[in-house]
Amino acid sequence: MIDRVSFTSDNLDLKAVSGNGQSPCNSHDHYDVAVKRVPPGIFPAIPVDRRSERPLYRQLYDGYREAILDRRLRPGQRLPSTRALATELRISRLPVLQAFDQLLAEGYCESRVGAGTFVSSSLPDQRPTPVARGAPAEPPGRPRRRTVSRRSSLVLRAGPDPWLAGRGAFRMSQAAVDLFPFRIWSGLVARHGRDPRVALLHYGSAMGHRPFREAVAAYLRTARAVRCEADQIMVVSGSQQALDLTARVLLDPGSRVWVEEPGYGGARDALAMAGARLVPVPVDDEGLDVAAGIALCPRARAAYVTPSHQYPLGATLSASRRLQLLDWAERSGAFLIEDDYDSEYRYDSPPVAALQGLDRASRVIYIGTFSKVLYPALRLGYLVIPEDLVDRFAAVRDALDIFPPTFHQSVLTDFLTEGHFTRHVRRMRLLYRERREALVNALGKELGDTLTVRGGEAGMHLVATLAEGHRDRQISLRAARKRLWAMPLSSCYLGEPTLQGLVLGYGGTDVAGIRDGVRRLRAVIR
Numbered sequence: 001m002i003d004r005v006s007f008t009s010d011n012l013d014l015k016a017v018s019g020n021g022q023s024p025c026n027s028h029d030h031y032d033v034a035v036k037r038v039p040p041g042i043f044p045a046i047p048v049d050r051r052s053e054r055p056l057y058r059q060l061y062d063g064y065r066e067a068i069l070d071r072r073l074r075p076g077q078r079l080p081s082t083r084a085l086a087t088e089l090r091i092s093r094l095p096v097l098q099a100f101d102q103l104l105a106e107g108y109c110e111s112r113v114g115a116g117t118f119v120s121s122s123l124p125d126q127r128p129t130p131v132a133r134g135a136p137a138e139p140p141g142r143p144r145r146r147t148v149s150r151r152s153s154l155v156l157r158a159g160p161d162p163w164l165a166g167r168g169a170f171r172m173s174q175a176a177v178d179l180f181p182f183r184i185w186s187g188l189v190a191r192h193g194r195d196p197r198v199a200l201l202h203y204g205s206a207m208g209h210r211p212f213r214e215a216v217a218a219y220l221r222t223a224r225a226v227r228c229e230a231d232q233i234m235v236v237s238g239s240q241q242a243l244d245l246t247a248r249v250l251l252d253p254g255s256r257v258w259v260e261e262p263g264y265g266g267a268r269d270a271l272a273m274a275g276a277r278l279v280p281v282p283v284d285d286e287g288l289d290v291a292a293g294i295a296l297c298p299r300a301r302a303a304y305v306t307p308s309h310q311y312p313l314g315a316t317l318s319a320s321r322r323l324q325l326l327d328w329a330e331r332s333g334a335f336l337i338e339d340d341y342d343s344e345y346r347y348d349s350p351p352v353a354a355l356q357g358l359d360r361a362s363r364v365i366y367i368g369t370f371s372k373v374l375y376p377a378l379r380l381g382y383l384v385i386p387e388d389l390v391d392r393f394a395a396v397r398d399a400l401d402i403f404p405p406t407f408h409q410s411v412l413t414d415f416l417t418e419g420h421f422t423r424h425v426r427r428m429r430l431l432y433r434e435r436r437e438a439l440v441n442a443l444g445k446e447l448g449d450t451l452t453v454r455g456g457e458a459g460m461h462l463v464a465t466l467a468e469g470h471r472d473r474q475i476s477l478r479a480a481r482k483r484l485w486a487m488p489l490s491s492c493y494l495g496e497p498t499l500q501g502l503v504l505g506y507g508g509t510d511v512a513g514i515r516d517g518v519r520r521l522r523a524v525i526r
């Protein structure tokens with residue numbers, strides 16, 4: 001912002017002209033000029049000992065030089081003004097000026113007229129050679145210096161999967177963020193930003209912001225047939241944190257947990273990190289095969305399920321399987337972790353009611369998220385916790401991150417209670433239905449003899465299983481080279497895959513992009 005003020009030079013950009021129309025030449029003097037505020041540099045952690053025999057200017061010079069050579073300060077990074085640094089260190093400005101002059105003279109720093117002093121951008125890049133992720137930190141044969149947890153190795157991967165490397169056609173979990181009502185949203189953000197309530201700036205409840213929990217509970221009771229009160233709602237940073245918390249509360253190392261096969265890797269990771277032993281239970285057109293689960297592991301501590309829209313195959317857990325599952329949980333004392341991640345989007349019939357609503361024995365931990373229905377970077381989700389476990393969840397949450405950030409909870413409360421959420425979901429449902437239809441039709445036209453579509457009734461992705469003889473991983477790798485982000489179905493299996501196919505997201509790609517993507521996919525497959 002340009003404004004006209006009288007100032008001392010610290011942290012101000014002297015680009016504009018002084019009163020007599022000439023550029024200021026000594027940035028340490030006072031000027032009356034048009035100025036642009038520039039951000040102050042960060043004060044580096046350089047120890048200064050006033051009692052040392054080493055002169056102060058030398059200590060500063062050495063400290064800065066070392067920080068630059070160590071790359072703690074990077075080329076192009078702004079240094080604080082000499083005045084601010086002297087004030088911060090509570091020393092006279094003279095040694096600071098001397099140290100800076102020497103750094104400038106030796107080329108470690110450069111000054112830009114009107115902008116301040118920066119680490120020289122022409123210094124050679126002495127970045128240490130990076131060690132590849134997952135690679136041994138030291139040459140083989142030598143003893144490892146660091147011992148780290150085995151659990152962290154369970155989730156460490158060599159790098160992101162190639163089909164998750166970019167955005168565009170078929171990338172999973174992409175919402176149509178370009179159509180999010182940002183005008184309305186930013187109005188609400190401004191409303192809460194302008195007038196922050198002091199009480200909301202202090203530490204809050206581990207369960208989350210009360211008005212938001214009331215709004216979520218009302219929504220879940222009405223739209224998802226969840227039996228809950230606001231007291232049972234815990235606000236979390238998306239389903240992933242909900243899964244992590246649930247695993248910490250319910251499981252001990254070695255606890256056995258049913259997971260759907262194929263299933264959601266994010267849930268498997270969270271459960272494995274808590275030390276769970278995962279029991280893959282097959283899925284068919286009715287969802288989780290409960291009888292198979294009981295045969296495999298009747299005494300499991302918990303089961304993770306996606307009853308409304310099985311991830312990734314898309315089945316809805318049938319009524320008889322729901323009752324069977326609840327009955328098993330009640331009889332065996334197991335918990336059911338219900339992940340209801342995208343149930344708002346069902347296209348050919350009304351949304352399926354949540355499993356939690358049928359539970360009479362408080363066995364279900366219900367998890368929901370705003371990642372799909374609004375946008376994932378919001379990082380807001382919720383848990384519905386059985387009443388007798390609320391205190392335990394709250395205590396564990398308190399030990400982890402104390403409580404969730406309040407600001408966007410307040411914004412979203414208004415978004416929910418003022419009707420914007422319902423309108424947005426209705427609009428998105430129509431849009432995604434159109435995109436799904438475009439994808440199904442294009443797949444039928446271009447690849448009907450190679451791919452069979454399944455699970456397109458709901459959500460923002462579908463699965464296209466491959467005809468005999470095709471390997472999904474090879475196709476996905478080739479597709480990624482063409483910037484098509486088709487996830488191989490086999491990557492969703494814990495054990496040996498029984499199906500080969502592609503998991504295709506369509507939420508974030510418009511109809512033209514979908515048609516073009518399918519044509520390009522055909523070229524990849526053929």
Ligand SMILES: Cc1ncc(COP(=O)(O)O)c(C=O)c1O
Nearest residue numbers: 173238239240264311341369371
């Ligand atoms: C099965 C499933 N659950 C949950 C999520 C959402 O995770 P989060 O709420 O942490 O963004 C996803 C996102 O891809 C998912 O596929």
